[in-house]
Amino acid sequence: METIYEKTATSPVNIAVIKYWGKRDTTLILPTNASLSVTLSQDHLHSKTTIRASPDFEKTRLWLNGVEDVDIEKNKRLQNCFRETRRLRKEYEEKLRKDKGPDKVLPLSEYNLHICSENNFPTAAGLASSASGFACLVYTLSQLYELPISAAELSKIARQGSGSACRSLFGGFVAWEMGSKDDGSDSQAVEIAPRDHWPELEALICIVSDAKKGVSSTEGMQNTVNTSTLLQHRIEHVVPVRMKNMIDAIHERDFQKFAEITMQDSNQFHAVCLDTFPPIFYLNDVSRAIIRMITEYNSTNSEKKLKAAYTFDAGPNAVIYTTSENIPEIINLIAKYFPGNDDVKNYFSDPFQLFVGKTIGEQPLPLGFNDQIIPVFPKGSVKQILHTKVGDGPKVVVGESEGLLNNQGISYS
Numbered sequence: 001m002e003t004i005y006e007k008t009a010t011s012p013v014n015i016a017v018i019k020y021w022g023k024r025d026t027t028l029i030l031p032t033n034a035s036l037s038v039t040l041s042q043d044h045l046h047s048k049t050t051i052r053a054s055p056d057f058e059k060t061r062l063w064l065n066g067v068e069d070v071d072i073e074k075n076k077r078l079q080n081c082f083r084e085t086r087r088l089r090k091e092y093e094e095k096l097r098k099d100k101g102p103d104k105v106l107p108l109s110e111y112n113l114h115i116c117s118e119n120n121f122p123t124a125a126g127l128a129s130s131a132s133g134f135a136c137l138v139y140t141l142s143q144l145y146e147l148p149i150s151a152a153e154l155s156k157i158a159r160q161g162s163g164s165a166c167r168s169l170f171g172g173f174v175a176w177e178m179g180s181k182d183d184g185s186d187s188q189a190v191e192i193a194p195r196d197h198w199p200e201l202e203a204l205i206c207i208v209s210d211a212k213k214g215v216s217s218t219e220g221m222q223n224t225v226n227t228s229t230l231l232q233h234r235i236e237h238v239v240p241v242r243m244k245n246m247i248d249a250i251h252e253r254d255f256q257k258f259a260e261i262t263m264q265d266s267n268q269f270h271a272v273c274l275d276t277f278p279p280i281f282y283l284n285d286v287s288r289a290i291i292r293m294i295t296e297y298n299s300t301n302s303e304k305k306l307k308a309a310y311t312f313d314a315g316p317n318a319v320i321y322t323t324s325e326n327i328p329e330i331i332n333l334i335a336k337y338f339p340g341n342d343d344v345k346n347y348f349s350d351p352f353q354l355f356v357g358k359t360i361g362e363q364p365l366p367l368g369f370n371d372q373i374i375p376v377f378p379k380g381s382v383k384q385i386l387h388t389k390v391g392d393g394p395k396v397v398v399g400e401s402e403g404l405l406n407n408q409g410i411s412y413s
């Protein structure tokens with residue numbers, strides 16, 4: 001039987017607490033400000049990619065969630081990732097040829113590829129999948145090609161697929177250093193702290209129902225760069241200070257500082273969207289009611305300490321960061337004000353078994369919570385609540401049954 005050259009790996013989703021919004025170079029994907037994110041656990045959210053290289057493949061093919069993308073030739077971002085990883089593989093092959101002899105080297109850089117990628121979360125959820133997807137593509141390629149390269153170096157390639165993808169190359173708490181060079185060689189992701197540095201920090205994701213598709217991040221952020229004067233203030237005066245303070249907050253596990261900066265930065269990101277001309281709106285009435293609910297929840301603390309922080313990306317879904325002890329109270333609040341449709345298990349699967357024998361949405365509210373602060377929304381306004389923790393970076397998956405390509409190298413689904 002002929003040998004199959006194939007690798008499968010998974011990569012995580014990351015949610016920024018200091019937002020990336022704006023490019024100074026749209027081809028190399030170089031940002032106008034640094035950003036910082038938390039990597040979420042792959043147990044609940046990940047992209048999985050299988051890549052096979054073969055001299056028999058007539059062309060490179062890609063399947064995304066079971067559907068073949070027939071336009072990959074025209075996809076510049078994808079082609080940039082292929083070109084960069086192939087170039088590194090070629091260099092590596094030349095080195096091996098010199099060190100070990102010509103017949104010892106497999107010319108994988110010359111083979112076409114079959115690639116299959118899937119997410120374990122519904123695409124309809126509207127969660128950004130480009131970050132985990134591109135991180136997974138680049139990471140799996142690096143493993144298939146056995147590239148002797150660090151995660152930071154790899155992040156510079158993933159960045160050229162989608163900016164936020166560079167941060168999904170690491171677990172834990174991750175900064176994307178904006179860099180200043182024109183060639184992008186210093187614009188990379190770095191780990192600020194590993195996953196287990198702050199085990200109490202957890203995340204709740206509220207999937208908010210959204211009928212219309214909004215402006216994409218790529219398009220929206222360039223409109224902001226071209227028209228918003230507030231963005232210039234953010235880039236020059238706000239983000240540099242916040243980055244420093246956020247890194248300190250993470251190192252000191254200071255939730256008060258972490259939560260304050262997270263909410264302020266989400267607010268400012270949506271403010272620069274409003275300052276874009278014409279304006280961009282990502283938050284809807286449900287998103288704004290979640291902000292009110294969390295603000296009221298934070299005011300119930302007798303010492304006026306923040307207990308939870310909301311953040312929103314380029315869509316209406318809310319991500320709430322909090323510490324373990326507050327999770328049941330917050331889930332109960334979400335379920336009370338934003339009840340799900342009747343399929344209870346799908347609404348909240350309770351992965352950590354926190355509500356065994358109890359009904360969510362019917363537990364007592366926190367002491368001092370003003371229950372008139374927002375109305376109870378129609379069922380299904382929040383479609384799903386996901387509960388997850390901080391997670392690790394990309395991982396190789398072993399085991400024949402784990403691959404996503406069949407014997408002929410075609411997507412199973």
Ligand code: DP6
Nearest residue numbers: 016019020162163164217218313314
């Ligand atoms: C609001 O990384 O999706 O989620 O680089 O054009 O692919 P491109 O944009 P993308 O933008 C993400 C923007 C954000 C904030 C963030 O994740 O930092």
